[in-house]
Amino acid sequence: MEAKQPHIMLIAYPAQGHINPLLQFAKRLASKNLLQVTLVADDATVTTSSFSTQGQTNSLNIEYISYGFDMQLGVLNLSNPDQFIAHHKLRVSQNLPKLINKHKYSGHPVQVLVYDSVMPWVLDIAKELGLKGAPFFTQSCAVCAIYFHMLQGMLNIPEAMTSLVSIPSLPLLDARDLPSLVYDMGSYPSILDVVLDQFSNLEKTDWILFNNFDALEDKVAEWLSNQQPIKTVGPCIPSMFLDKRLAGDKDYGLSLFKPDVEACIKWLDAKDAASVVYVSFGSMANLGLDQMEELAWGLLNSNSFFLWVVRESEQSKLPKKFMSEAAKKGLVVSWCPQLQVLAHKAVGSFMTHCGWNSTLEALCLGVPMLAMPQWTDQTTNAKYIVDVWQTGIRVKAIDNESVTKEDVAKCVKDVMEGTTGKALRANAIRWKELAVEAMSEGGSSDKNIDEFISEIKLTSTC
Structure with a gap:
């Protein structure tokens, strides 16, 4: 038996x-x-x-x-x-x-x-x-x-x-x-x-x-x-x-929010390789009204394409006229299939709150990060992203709690256009290889x- x-x-x-x-x-x-x-x-x-x-x-x-x-x-x-x-x-x-x-x-x-x-x-x-x-x-x-x-x-x-x-x-x-x-x-x-x-x-x-x-x-x-x-x-x-x-x-297999898969992927398919900064702060982070405004204009002023996840509960914080002014450069959605987005050839960087799942996903898919931690373990994860794994840069803040539109625009340009971005991308790809090897x-x-x-x-x- x-x-x-x-x-x-x-x-x-x-x-x-x-x-x-x-x-x-x-x-x-x-x-x-x-x-x-x-x-x-x-x-x-x-x-x-x-x-x-x-x-x-x-x-x-x-x-x-x-x-x-x-x-x-x-x-x-x-x-x-x-x-x-x-x-x-x-x-x-x-x-x-x-x-x-x-x-x-x-x-x-x-x-x-x-x-x-x-x-x-x-x-x-x-x-x-x-x-x-x-x-x-x-x-x-x-x-x-x-x-x-x-x-x-x-x-x-x-x-x-x-x-x-x-x-x-x-x-x-x-x-x-x-x-x-x-x-x-x-x-x-x-x-x-x-x-x-x-x-x-x-x-x-x-x-x-x-x-x-x-x-x-x-x-x-x-x-x-x-x-x-x-x-x-x-x-x-x-x-x-x-x-x-x-x-x-x-x-x-589980999502508490309904992702707009077709809209995200169709929009990304029309963009050049590594031309889009993907922005998401997860399912819990709540940015202040001032921070949402600085982030919005910073993304627009960076001159990069951007795909920004703004949950429905957060969308009222977006600046007036931002959606119309950003229509040619950005796509704002309430949720998206993050793994598919990070794996897409059009995505060149990930602006993230540095939650552990998002951090692992970016590392496993070889995507450089723009670290903008909010609370709990995210600040420590950001330290490792920047100084240990060297796969991202910290979106600088004068008081370590808020960022300006100038901070956002400069950091996006550094990662998307400069030699810094090339080095970060090479490191990210190496961590991707090690993650695949481990599993x-x-x-x-x-x-x-x-x-x-x-x-x-x-x-x-x-």
Whole structure:
């Protein structure tokens, strides 16, 4: 009688930037055909988002539990994060054990539970039910090292923001290179508690997984591995943009916003190679009215074509007459298929908020970046983009919080037209090659995934 495959369940935090990489990791596990893989999603996903299973194998199962809220309103509404966090924890704690027990009594018991690192309390559920547990980190190793030092009381924030901060395995950092929740601890204290809680029970976990690859942060990954056993299993983006081993895996499968695919690609098709700057600040950033105005006129004054994602909730901040004056140079859309856009030959640079997913996507697709971080880990990611990976420049700001139209226009010209842009593009292409290598058969991340599966199979037979 053939032995049943071990069953692994994955549950993500209900935000697009957290669900998508875990979904990709689930696809990658399922593609090995050695495990039964179940991804748990909120039942509102099917009604509030575009959700598909394309590029998945028969080994990947999607199941739904009710979180009891609209995903689009959830993490996007920071007015009462305590209420959101408490509600989410309550609903998962009520419904996840029921789902796990359903599989137990159906003859396909779950052995391993992988959960988003910002939900460390899920490990308690796993252990109570006799399962192995593994957090999945959707942020960089460098940011995790900073939070770890802060939690251990080993990080002293200098009063003078010009002072340098020294942390083992990291480059010297200005205080403003630290995550904004660290150098400005008064901002969103509830969210600071969430990010620090990620490290509260790591010693009880069975594995620690990172959406990253070894070459990208070799020094800090090695330092972290000396503290806790970690596995880098990324970059977790659709296979057809990397190693192309998962046929049909051309999209994440989830978008909380409806992208205008046809309009974006048709507009890009009419542009010359590397002639367009793509601008997007993700699903959560909210630029001030003054910043939107400076950015708008700066893009127009740069004399480059631009494709700018401005969510519907942000479009009222655009300057009057901007749309009509920019019609010949730019296209403004409420959302777009970011991977397809970054992969398009017409795109020459990416102005980004430096969220970890966007940063990885640009690196994996060889696109130079214009770094304009907003908050949390984005400031540290920007430091690495500019000074470590050397694939972008920082859009300078007089007070480190706001930029002028002159800043924007100059930086766009430097990357799109100057020798600086050529050097950045060459570096970006090299990182693209390394990312593809990591996820290809026998690459570092592929080996780590195989090792993870082997260890699951071994523990399931003990």
